[in-house]
Amino acid sequence: MRYLRFERWLNETLSIRGPIEEIYFEEVRRHVGVDAAHAYGGFLGCLTAWCENRAIAYQGVPVGTIKRFITGKGNAGKATVITAVEKRGFNPVDDNEADAIAILLWALALQGGNP
Secondary structure (H helix, E strand, O other), rough: OHHHHHHHHHHHHHHHHHOOOOOEEEOHHHHHHHHHHHHHHHHHHHHHHHHHHOOEEEEEEHHHHHHHHHHOOOOHHHHHHHHHHHOOOOOOOHHHHHHHHHHHHHHHOOOOOOO
16 A cells, blocks of 8 residues: 555645656665565655656665765764755754755756755
């Protein structure tokens, strides 16, 4: 059911937001356990199929790349990432939102923006 809910959320997001040109997501290469690895693989499969069916570009961003971009250190801790995002003028509610903001800023910088 989690994957069906994820696909429904993607469809609702597309419906509300309108056309999506590209999606960037955190590419996790190390998992704490087998269940986490299976869940990640399932979500990744759903996301890639959903994007491919709609001709939406997608790219995973390694965790170390995100941390290095936002903090200068590829092995920065969660608190350091949150602080770095706050220094950019954001107020994330938790480390997950801080990671998402960091990915957004990374993608904007990749496209030549000045985040």
